[in-house]
Amino acid sequence: MTLRPGFYSHTNRNKKEKAIGARVYGLVGFPVKHSLSPCMHNAAFSALKIKAKYKLFELKPGQLSGFLGSLKQKNIYGFNVTYPYKEEILAFLSSKSLGVKEIGAANTVVVDKSGRLKGFNTDYLGFMAHLKELKLKPKKVALVGAGGAAKAVSFALAKMKVAQLCIYDIDKFKSLSLFKKLNSSFPKTKFDVVSCLEDLALADKDLLVNASPVGMRQVDPCLFTCGDLHPGLFVYDLIYSPFETKLISLAKECKLNFSNGLGMLLYQGVFAFKHFSGRQPPVEAMKKALLKGVMSK
Numbered sequence: 001m002t003l004r005p006g007f008y009s010h011t012n013r014n015k016k017e018k019a020i021g022a023r024v025y026g027l028v029g030f031p032v033k034h035s036l037s038p039c040m041h042n043a044a045f046s047a048l049k050i051k052a053k054y055k056l057f058e059l060k061p062g063q064l065s066g067f068l069g070s071l072k073q074k075n076i077y078g079f080n081v082t083y084p085y086k087e088e089i090l091a092f093l094s095s096k097s098l099g100v101k102e103i104g105a106a107n108t109v110v111v112d113k114s115g116r117l118k119g120f121n122t123d124y125l126g127f128m129a130h131l132k133e134l135k136l137k138p139k140k141v142a143l144v145g146a147g148g149a150a151k152a153v154s155f156a157l158a159k160m161k162v163a164q165l166c167i168y169d170i171d172k173f174k175s176l177s178l179f180k181k182l183n184s185s186f187p188k189t190k191f192d193v194v195s196c197l198e199d200l201a202l203a204d205k206d207l208l209v210n211a212s213p214v215g216m217r218q219v220d221p222c223l224f225t226c227g228d229l230h231p232g233l234f235v236y237d238l239i240y241s242p243f244e245t246k247l248i249s250l251a252k253e254c255k256l257n258f259s260n261g262l263g264m265l266l267y268q269g270v271f272a273f274k275h276f277s278g279r280q281p282p283v284e285a286m287k288k289a290l291l292k293g294v295m296s297k
Contacts, residue, residue: 029082043289086148105148123152126268145212
């Protein structure tokens with residue numbers, strides 16, 4: 001078969017135009033190579049036949065500002081934000097949702113037609129949705145971490161009217177800052193800041209949440225021992241990669257109820273997808289894609 005001159009160049013040009021036309025979304029953080037977010041968002045775009053692609057943007061410290069300056073060039077219409085940029089991103093937002101203002105962290109950003117950045121927090125909504133699915137109604141909670149993810153979790157727990165929330169972070173300034181913000185907004189919940197893990201007093205808690213990055217790396221220690229835990233304690237680790245952290249393994253060993261952060265990831269993604277697309281998210285398709293992604297790790 002003989003092809004007329006210019007056939008291939010014509011085809012390649014069309015492909016390039018299509019590539020430029022496809023909207024780009026993604027996840028900003030460091031590290032992000034482990035993330036399963038592309039699995040669920042790309043499955044959602046495919047299910048709804050939306051011409052878009054979700055990618056990973058791994059930014060080393062100091063690279064955030066430069067990345068934000070290249071959004072138009074890269075055809076980026078929105079992105080999620082993970083560790084360690086959930087708080088740093090605030091300085092670049094043109095508008096902040098009520099949740100972002102109250103929590104002090106954003107995990108979802110939409111780029112409007114004028115290139116302005118609109119910030120939202122879907123982390124706390126995702127955490128609340130997953131606790132509801134697990135049928136958990138905690139009263140006394142121990143929280144490890146006081147960063148962006150921890151802020152969303154503590155806000156969600158306060159909204160759920162827990163009686164007590166005890167916070168530990170290796171950086172006590174961050175813990176105290178979070179305490180002050182929560183204490184002034186939620187007078188019905190008793191907030192405490194402790195200086196060491198032992199002072200979390202897990203014996204009288206019914207929920208332990210790890211919202212710190214400890215556990216993401218193979219070399220990370222397990223923060224607790226079996227002797228620290230008790231039968232009535234539910235262990236929730238926001239980390240989902242590895243699928244079974246050392247803390248989750250410990251909970252299994254101690255025969256406790258537990259969950260990793262995959263459910264929170266799903267539901268925060270569901271709410272974020274609605275901001276990105278303005279469409280009703282295909283939850284089952286997103287969930288199926290996440291589980292498939294986990295199995296392939």
